[in-house]
Amino acid sequence: MRVLASVVIAVCLCGVIAGAAAGLAGRPVVVPSLDTSAPTVDILFPSGGEIRESMIHADGNATDADSGLQRVELRLNGGAWLEAFGVTPGSQHVEWYRGALDTVVGLNRLEARAWDVAGNPSATAHIDFTVRPWDLFIHVQPASRFFVPGEAVNYSVDMTNVGNETTALYWSSFCQAYITVEDQTGKEWLNQSRGQTCAPAFSNITLAPGERYTTNGSWDQRDNGRNPVPTPGCYVLRHVFHRYANLAEEPAIFGIGDSPFNTPPVATFEIIPSTGDTLTPFSVDASRSFDCHDRTSSLEVRWDWQADGLWDTQWTADKIAAHSYASPGPQTIRLEVRDSNGAVATASRVVTVQAAPDVDSPTINHMPPSQAFPGENLTIWAEVEDDGTIVSVQLTYSVASLAHNLDMVVRQPHLYAVEVIAPQSEATLRYHIVATDAAGHQTRLPTVGEFQIPLVPQSSVSSDLRSLGIGIGLGASAGSLAVAVAIWAWRIRRKGSPPSKEP
Secondary structure, rough: OHHHHHHHHHHHHHHHHHHHHHOOOOOOOOOOOOOOOEEEEEEOOOOOEEEOOOOEEEEEEEEOOOEEEEEEEEOOOOOOOOOOOOOOOOOOOOOEEEEEEEEOOOEEEEEEEEEEOOOEEEEEEEEEEEEOOOOOOEEEOOOOEEEEOOOEEEEEEEEEEEOOOOOEEOOOOOEEEEEEEEOOOOOOEEEEEHHHOOOOOOOOEEEEOOOOEEEEEEEEOOOOOOOOOOEEEEEEEEEEEEEOOEEEOOOOEEOOOOOOOOOOOEEOOOEEOOOOEEEOOEEEEEEOOOOOOHHHHHHHEEEOOOOOOOOOOEOOOOOOOEEEOOOOEEEEEEEEEEEEOOOOEEEEEEEEOOOOOOOOEEEEEEOOOOOOOOOOEEEEEEEEEEEOOEEEEEEEEEEEEEEEEEEEEEOOEEEEEEEOOOOOOOOOOOEEEEEEEOOEEEEEEOOOEEEEEEEEOOOOOOOOOOOOOOOOOOOHHHHHHHHHHHHHHHHHHHOOOOOOOOO
16 A cells, blocks of 8 residues: 555656646746846045045945945045945945045045945945145134133134135034143043034135134033043143144133143144155154143244254244154154243154165176286176165176176175186177166166177287286286276275266
8 A cells, every 4th residue: 555655646746747847848947147247336526636625525326237236335545444325235226425534635545346245346446636725724712811610711713714715615514613622731631523512613614815704612621521620730722623624723722720820831743754764854743732821833842853862953933844864763853842931841752764765776887808818717897886785796798609697796895806717719708797786776887788808819918928927827817907906096086976887
């Protein structure tokens, strides 16, 4: 019975399968295709050229006609990749965006890339643009030089167009600006960008050259945690614009206490760039130094470029200076700030100085022998100099159209030599010299062609000269010795002037 039941079931299944196959007969079989096509992405803003904002809102498009888009990422100036908003997985076309991207003054690069659901990446799109701040000056003026503890610190904010073109400032949200407060030690007590109430609102502003816009604000002497700040002390209040943080500003400086008091200034400075080489001018800016009694513009500064205790500049009210270093390695820069009462403060920072890249080719000075004997063992001399390191000096000569390469060996600083046996069967010794430095730069001498040294048979030399031993077997011919003497005389005569590439 069990066998019969199995046979019946098998027959039924075969009938079902056969029926299904008959039903599919003549119909095309659809096989899902594999998505190997890459999505595309482009950037709409910024569109290149020049902009004014220090903070931008980037946007663009992305498309994938097969499996659909999975995500879009972007990054600014080689930073971390950030995921863009506005992308719904599976969508074949999206308009992506990402806000609050901080630019730098000068050249910037924005990159974007996309992935589809199948995991295919797009090519990376990029756009280069330049940020140039408006010529605006922000002056924050406290209502008083001193405030009692708990008193509202009232201040005014003046925005003046100090340039020669009309400015146009726009904001996409209500919170356009915020204030920060730090004490004389540099500790930050308040930063409204961390969720606190925004500073006085500026509407969209257009200022003609020389025009000024003024608004007022107030600080209740509470920190980020809404706690009263310690007193007494000297404080600095800065007014920062979200999208235009690169504007020049003079902050409000004031004291909190029951009576005026004298404190030294606060010394601080920035270095741009923080890393460079021996060709880099390092710019230092102490304009964020401040004092409780004097405005920053009246403070005096001086600089010690090596932090060796010897001041390299005189006292000056100019807070910006520049310096370059001749030797690589870490260098400590020291700043001293002095207020009108003679109180001083110092600050130090370290800058990294690297060796400058070698951009010049080696120089070769060489005086070929005037003549030689066939079969003579010649010593060929050359002086080679370079800003970097010489890695090889090679002499190449030919005998019967066959080239021979010989490495020249350093005998004295910058002086190289090699032994060459003059060919017996040639009328002329032909050769050239190539010097290579560590950067891969090469110099060939002569630049074209070959040096050609006549080979004179010994029979043409008088017996008197042969009796003096000038000839084969001395290790250096009369011509080679003359060349060596001439090079040393030339080095003494030039007294450090750069050698020419041609003799």
